[in-house]
Amino acid sequence: MTRDAALLLPSTEPVTLIDPDGNPVHVGQDMPDPQALVHAYAALIAARRFNDQANALVRQGRLAVYPSSHGQEACQVACVQVLDPGDWLFPTYRDSAAIVARGVDPVQALTLLRGDWHSGYDPLATRVAPQATPLATHLLHAVGVAHAARLRGEPTVVMAVCGDGATSEGDFHEALNFAAVFRTPVVFFIQNNEYAISVPLARQTAAPSLAHKGIGYGVPGARVDGNDVAALLSVLGAAVDRARAGDGPQLVEAHTYRVQPHTNADDPGRYRSADEVTPWLARDPITRVETYLRGRGLLDDDTIAGYGVDAEKLAETMRAGLGEDTVADYRDLFAHVYAEPTPQLREQQALVADELSREEAR
Amino acid sequence: MAAEKLTMANALNRALRDAMRADDTVLMFGEDVGPLGGVFRITDGLTAEFGEQRCFDTPLAESGILGMAIGMAMNGMRPVVEMQFDAFAYPAFEQLVSHAAKMRNRTRGRVGVPLVIRVPYAGGIGGVEHHCDSSEAYYAHTPGLHVVAPSDPADAYGLLRKAIESPDPVLFLEPKKLYFSRSEADLTLPVPPIGTAVVRRPGTDATLIAYGPAVPVALEAAEAAAQEGRSLQVVDLRSIVPFDDETVCAAVRSTGRAVVVAEAAGFASVSSEVVARVTERCFHSLHAPIRRVTGFDIPYPPPKLEHVHLPSVDRILDTVDDLQWEDS
Numbered sequence: 001m002t003r004d005a006a007l008l009l010p011s012t013e014p015v016t017l018i019d020p021d022g023n024p025v026h027v028g029q030d031m032p033d034p035q036a037l038v039h040a041y042a043a044l045i046a047a048r049r050f051n052d053q054a055n056a057l058v059r060q061g062r063l064a065v066y067p068s069s070h071g072q073e074a075c076q077v078a079c080v081q082v083l084d085p086g087d088w089l090f091p092t093y094r095d096s097a098a099i100v101a102r103g104v105d106p107v108q109a110l111t112l113l114r115g116d117w118h119s120g121y122d123p124l125a126t127r128v129a130p131q132a133t134p135l136a137t138h139l140l141h142a143v144g145v146a147h148a149a150r151l152r153g154e155p156t157v158v159m160a161v162c163g164d165g166a167t168s169e170g171d172f173h174e175a176l177n178f179a180a181v182f183r184t185p186v187v188f189f190i191q192n193n194e195y196a197i198s199v200p201l202a203r204q205t206a207a208p209s210l211a212h213k214g215i216g217y218g219v220p221g222a223r224v225d226g227n228d229v230a231a232l233l234s235v236l237g238a239a240v241d242r243a244r245a246g247d248g249p250q251l252v253e254a255h256t257y258r259v260q261p262h263t264n265a266d267d268p269g270r271y272r273s274a275d276e277v278t279p280w281l282a283r284d285p286i287t288r289v290e291t292y293l294r295g296r297g298l299l300d301d302d303t304i305a306g307y308g309v310d311a312e313k314l315a316e317t318m319r320a321g322l323g324e325d326t327v328a329d330y331r332d333l334f335a336h337v338y339a340e341p342t343p344q345l346r347e348q349q350a351l352v353a354d355e356l357s358r359e360e361a362r
Numbered sequence: 363m364a365a366e367k368l369t370m371a372n373a374l375n376r377a378l379r380d381a382m383r384a385d386d387t388v389l390m391f392g393e394d395v396g397p398l399g400g401v402f403r404i405t406d407g408l409t410a411e412f413g414e415q416r417c418f419d420t421p422l423a424e425s426g427i428l429g430m431a432i433g434m435a436m437n438g439m440r441p442v443v444e445m446q447f448d449a450f451a452y453p454a455f456e457q458l459v460s461h462a463a464k465m466r467n468r469t470r471g472r473v474g475v476p477l478v479i480r481v482p483y484a485g486g487i488g489g490v491e492h493h494c495d496s497s498e499a500y501y502a503h504t505p506g507l508h509v510v511a512p513s514d515p516a517d518a519y520g521l522l523r524k525a526i527e528s529p530d531p532v533l534f535l536e537p538k539k540l541y542f543s544r545s546e547a548d549l550t551l552p553v554p555p556i557g558t559a560v561v562r563r564p565g566t567d568a569t570l571i572a573y574g575p576a577v578p579v580a581l582e583a584a585e586a587a588a589q590e591g592r593s594l595q596v597v598d599l600r601s602i603v604p605f606d607d608e609t610v611c612a613a614v615r616s617t618g619r620a621v622v623v624a625e626a627a628g629f630a631s632v633s634s635e636v637v638a639r640v641t642e643r644c645f646h647s648l649h650a651p652i653r654r655v656t657g658f659d660i661p662y663p664p665p666k667l668e669h670v671h672l673p674s675v676d677r678i679l680d681t682v683d684d685l686q687w688e689d690s
Contacts, residue, residue: 118468123436130468134460140426141461144433144441151415152438170453174426181421336471337505339529342557342604 010211010221014255017230020283022291032233034298040077040229041293042307044286047073047097049311050106053318054096054113058264062322064115067094071227071259074285075191077101078232079159082240090129090142090160094191098161099128106314107321116326135166139175139188143249146184157185157243159236165196167213168204176217179249186249187239188219191226193258198271214251226256227285230292257283330356365548371541373515374404374480376549377522378442382412385440388526390417392427392444392480401446402482402541428454428479432461435475440526448483449492455500462531463506478525478532483511484575484625486539486672488665494538495662496626498574501533502602502635509602510556511535511574515545517600520553528556537575557604561613565595568619568682571610571636573599576623576673583623583678594682602632607639614640615647619685621655623673628656650686 016025024031032040051073054066069076076097080089083102091099099109104121111120112131119130129145132138142160149156166172167190179186190210194201207213211221220242224235232254239250257280261268268277293299334341334349341349368376382388390408392400396419399406408417420427424445431441445451458479466474485494501509508530512518518536525532554560562577563584572580577598584594597613599606614620620640624633637652655673663671 117470118464119470122472123469124473129436130465130473134456137425137429137456137461140429140457141433141436144430144435145437146433147430148434148437148439171425171429171457174421174423174429177421177423178426178430332470336467336469338508339466339471339474343607344605 005215008215008218008220010209010214010223010253014223014225015231015235016225016228017234018228018288018292020227020288022288022295024292029231029234032230032237034293034296036081036233037230037289037293038298040081040233041286041289041299042310043077043081043101044073044229044289045307046311046314047076047101048286049315050097050100050318053315054110055260055264057318057322063110063113065263065265066096066113067263068260069094069097071280071284072191072193072256073097074229074232075189075226075254075256078229078236079161079189081233082237083157083159084155086127086154086156087240088127088129088142088145088156088158090138090158091131092135092138092161092163092166093131093133094163095131095161099131100314102126102128104128106318110318110322114322116328117332136162136169136171136175139166140171140178142186143175143179143182143184146179146186147182150184155244157187157240159187159189159240161189161191163196164190164192164194164201164204164210165199166190167210173217176214176219176249176251180217180219183246183248185243185246187236187243188249188251189236190251190253191256192253193226193256195258195262195272197262197266198268200272209253211251211253219249219251221251221253223253223255226254227283227288229285229289365546367544367546368515369542369544370512370515370518370536371402371404373519373547373549374522374536375406377519377526378405378408379411381442381523381526382408382416386416387438388416388440388442389434390442390444391420391431393420393422393446395419395444400444402538404480404536405444424451424454425457428457428462431477432457432465432475435477436465436473440476442478442480442526444480444482446482447493448481448495448497451479451481451497454479458501458507459504463504466530467506474529475531476529478522478528478534480534480536482538482541483535484537484539485662485668486575486625488668489538490665491662494668496624496657498533498535498602499626499631502632506531507603508532508556509535510600511537511602512600513537513540513572513574513577513598514547516547516549516551517553519547519549521556521600524553524556532556535574539575540578543578554600556601557606558601559597559599559606559609561595561609562598563594563596565593565617567593567617568621568685569595569597569613569617570621570623570678571597571599571613572623573602573632575625579673579675580623580678583675583682586675587679587682592682599636605639607643610636611640611643614644614652618647618649620648620652621678621681621685622652623655623678625657625672627659628654629659631656653681653685655681
């Protein structure tokens with residue numbers, strides 16, 4: 001299959017449909033319908049509340065760690081809103097808000113970061129893969145899930161999310177290449193938030209953009225303003241449609257910014273200045289779509305207050321669920337290594353059981 | 363069906379064909395496994411019979427092959443992948459250790475990845491560098507993987523069928539030097555499941571414990587010892603993980619002396635694990651320390667020197683002679 005290389009190239013600038021002041025930008029790309037935008041707005045409010053509550057739970061010692069997507073909520077919300085129920089999401093550790101937007105129970109979504117177990121939700125029932133902490137390795141699993149679905153003739157699309165740092169990993173390249181060769185319906189969605197912990201984008205790549213990386217594999221690339229939920233819905237939605245229609249994998253790079261530390265354990269003062277962060281606060285993904293919708297009579301104070309109440313209920317669910325002290329069962333350590341524990345694992349479990357019974361007897 | 367004479371390569375090919383006929387979720391992919399039939403012809407004819415959706419070539423990237431297989435296994439398939447040579451499987455190591463081996467555990471048992479990673483492995487074929495590694499210790503050290511190594515055609519067939527049916531990932535180590543050795547096998551007979559060792563030759567004086575490519579050498583040594591009036595028992599592990607403590611320990615207890623034979627370097631190896639666990643369990647039955655005949659702790663030698671490195675009949679017999687016979 002030969003493809004016109006020019007057709008694979010992303011736009012020179014990221015697509016924006018609503019500017020930071022809430023004004024529409026006319027670029028020939030369709031504005032999502034008002035209902036979709038209002039739905040996205042409500043999800044943004046919930047995602048922001050989710051991030052804030054998770055950060056608070058870390059401070060209270062209820063979560064071991066939380067990599068926040070504060071400021072990146074438009075990406076979190078849009079990459080889920082464009083999916084059908086039968087589609088799959090392959091998230092990273094920074095995509096807890098997307099997982100919750102997908103409908104996963106927020107307490108189950110935070111099980112990994114709470115330290116109860118590694119993945120708290122059912123990936124097969126939710127069609128959300130376990131959050132990946134190794135970088136880019138899950139992109140290949142996304143290709144496999146999509147390829148299996150395609151062999152069975154199912155219309156499944158897989159949304160595979162990674163960050164800018166992950167694009168330097170070998171598995172990123174192998175995933176794009178495999179997906180392209182087998183024409184698997186995967187949308188590779190890069191949230192370029194400018195930092196891999198402390199290392200800036202300039203140290204990851206000398207490419208014109210991360211979306212340009214698709215051309216080497218025959219995968220069309222697109223660039224989108226990652227703080228503009230309207231542009232994200234439009235660009236990601238089109239990518240999902242093309243993948244579902246049999247056009248093969250798509251690569252979308254969202255330009256955004258990690259306004260908060262990598263995690264609570266990070267110290268951004270050592271590698272970037274506050275002056276660098278400030279302009280991004282003015283590009284907040286929530287205010288611009290709110291201004292746009294209010295200006296068109298699609299959103300009023302009552303509706304906004306209602307979404308606020310819903311978000312507060314979500315936060316309350318998180319506080320209640322994560323405030324409980326749970327008892328981790330040591331038997332889980334041995335039960336899931338294999339479908340059937342080996343004789344050696346049975347022996348080791350019996351050893352622990354014996355230790356515990358003697359402790360109780362004391 | 364009666365016994366027939368066939369090679370291990372024939373038996374493996376037959377196992378893949380029969381598994382693919384029995385279950386249409388079984389797929390085979392990797393490098394050169396399509397029309398060529400694999401560099402060792404183990405997948406010969408599979409693309410022709412099952413079509414290129416079920417047996418296909420991939421781009422040349424081992425992490426990609428295994429990563430995609432994990433995704434397919436998550437979504438209802440039973441992939442079998444071929445890593446072309448032992449030392450070319452290393453790019454897939456992260457996918458193996460961090461994902462294939464851990465997916466069931468990470469998800470508290472909700473997502474298993476039933477897949478088989480076939481690895482043509484070990485030496486004795488005059489291969490140039492990077493084509494003869496014995497890499498089993500890396501895999502056996504990783505909880506969540508099953509690791510098996512057949513030593514004859516009948517077992518190759520039976521173990522591969524069982525590996526493909528397994529709900530967990532199986533590292534399937536195929537001794538390259540045994541691919542084209544022929545023996546009688548009846549593929550219709552049931553074979554013991556993964557996790558069971560077998561006594562290949564009865565004996566009363568000492569036990570040789572071997573697996574994969576070392577088994578025929580151990581059997582040859584036992585035959586030579588018999589000429590000299592010493593009766594050596596030979597145990598074939600078949601499965602490194604799960605490990606069959608029961609069969610191995612019963613065998614060692616019956617003779618009181620043991621030598622572990624393996625091609626891999628001895629330091630921090632499967633052979634050291636065997637010595638440790640048998641000693642822990644059978645100390646009072648032992649008349650001498652358990653000894654090992656293994657490859658040296660060196661990178662695999664060039665073809666002209668591999669005979670120095672590989673466990674030989676003479677080295678095994680010398681080691682058996684050294685088992686403190688004068689004390690009992």
